[in-house]
C-alpha cells in the first residue's frame with residue numbers, strides 16, 4: 290500500500306483531528322447495486338470505501354508512521370512525541386488514502402473480490418472491511434430493509450476454516466461522524482465511524498479521537514509473539530444485523546440489538562464495553578449446522594454446495610406488512626438459489642426449537658435449549674432491530690479472521706453441550722498462525738456481487 294508514496298508530493302490537510310492526507314489519492318471503486326420493486330430493478334451508483342482501521346496512519350507533515358505492529362508510536366522525527374495521549378495523537382496523525390488493489394480489493398462488473406492476505410512492500414495486510422457509499426462518495430448509503438429483501442451472489446469456495454466473509458448492516462452515522470466529533474474532517478469518504486454490537490475496543494479512532502489511552506498490544510495468536518493488534522480504553526457500539534457470515538464450511542445469519550436507551554453509534558468506556566452492557570454481542574443467530582441440520586450447507590451440501598457460487602436471499606417481513614408507521618420486525622427469513630434451483634433455508638432438527646428462520650419465539654427457545662445468556666430478549670431484539678431497519682443502516686462487506694476463537698463460533702466447537710458444535714472444523718479451530726502458514730489460508734478470498742435490495746419477492 291505504501292510503495293509509490295515516496296514519489297508523490299506531500300499534500301496534507303492543515304487541520305487538527307481525525308483528518309486525512311492525500312499521498313495516495315483516495316479513489317473509491319465503483320460498486321453498483323440495484324433497487325427493485327414490482328416495476329423492476331434500477332441500477333444505483335454505489336461505491337466502496339475501505340474502513341479507516343485498515344489505513345496507514347502517519348504524522349501530519351512527514352512519512353513517520355503513527356501506528357505499527359499493534360502499537361502507537363511515541364517518537365516522530367527528529368524526537369517529537371507523536372502519541373502520548375488521545376488529543377496529541379489526534380492532532381499529530383492523519384489517515385491516508387488507499388490503493389485498493391494492493392489491499393486485495395478487486396472490483397469488477399459490480400462485484401468485488403476480497404483477498405484475505407496481501408503482501409505489501411514494507412508490511413502485510415490481512416482482511417478488509419468496506420462500506421457502501423452514496424453516489425456523492427461522502428456519505429454511507431442508508432439501507433432501509435424493514436419489509437424488504439436483499440439478495441446477492443457469493444462465492445465462498447476459497448474460504449477455509451477460520452476465515453469468514455460477511456455482509457452486515459450496522460447503525461453507523463451516515464457521514465461517519467464527520468464534523469459531529471471535533472476534528473473528524475475525514476468522515477465517510479475515508480471510512481470512519483465503525484461500530485458494532487460487540488462494542489469493539491480494538492479501533493484506533495473512535496468519535497474522531499485516537500484511542501491511545503490504556504492501549505494494550507495483543508499478539509495475533511497464542512503462539513505468536515508479534516503484536517498485530519491491540520485495544521484501548523474506549524469502544525464503539527451500535528446495533529448490527531448479520532445478513533451473512535460464512536465460509537465453505539458453515540454459515541450463519543443473525544440479529545444483535547442494542548439498549549433502547551442509547552443512540553445509534555455510541556462510545557463506551559472500559560467495562561462499559563462488556564458484551565451485555567449496552568449491546569447484545571452474541572445476538573440471536575441461525576446456523577443450520579448448529580441447529581442439527583448438518584448436511585444442508587457445505588462442500589457438496591444438500592441445500593447449498595459451497596464449492597460453487599450461490600445466491601443468498603434474506604427477507605425482513607414486518608408485523609404490519611408495511612415499512613412505515615408502527616411496524617416491527619416479524620421474521621428474518623432466508624432462501625438460497627443455486628444453479629437455478631431455489632432452496633428454502635435448512636430446517637432445525639432440534640425438536641424443541643423448530644423452524645428455519647429467525648423469529649422472537651425461536652430466539653427465546655434457542656437461548657434456553659443451548660443455555661446461552663439471553664440478552665436478545667433483554668434488549669427487546671425483534672422490535673429494536675425493526676426500528677433500526679426502518680431508520681436505515683450502513684452496509685459493511687468484509688473478510689476476516691478471528692483472533693479470539695479462531696472462528697469456532699461459526700465453523701467449529703465452542704462451549705459444551707447442546708449447540709456447541711457449529712461446523713466440522715477442527716477443535717481447537719484454525720488459529721491465525723496456522724492460517725498464514727497454509728496455502729489455503731494465504732490464498733483465501735471471497736467474491737460478492739449482484740447486490741439487489743427491494744420489495745419482498747422482487748429481487749430474484
Ligand SMILES: *[C@@H]1O[C@H](CO)[C@@H](O)[C@H](O)[C@H]1NC(C)=O
Pocket residue numbers: 332333334424
Ligand atoms: C449513474 O451514473 C451514470 C453515469 O454517470 C448516470 O448516467 C446515471 O444516471 C446514474 N444513475 C443514477 C441512478 O443516478
Ligand SMILES: *[C@@H]1O[C@H](CO)[C@@H](O)[C@H](O)[C@H]1NC(C)=O
Pocket residue numbers: 367368
Ligand atoms: C530533541 O532534538 C534536539 C535537536 O536535535 C535536541 O537539542 C534536544 O535535546 C532533543 N530533545 C530530546 C528530549 O531528546
Ligand SMILES: *[C@@H]1O[C@H](CO)[C@@H](O)[C@H](O)[C@H]1NC(C)=O
Pocket residue numbers: 503522559560
Ligand atoms: C487505565 O490505565 C490506568 C493506568 O495504567 C489504570 O490505573 C486504569 O485502571 C486503567 N483503566 C482501565 C479501565 O483499564
Ligand SMILES: *[C@@H]1O[C@H](CO)[C@@H](O)[C@H](O)[C@H]1NC(C)=O
Pocket residue numbers: 628629
Ligand atoms: C445445473 O442445472 C443443469 C440443468 O438443470 C444441470 O444439467 C446441471 O447438471 C446442473 N449443474 C450442477 C452442478 O448441479
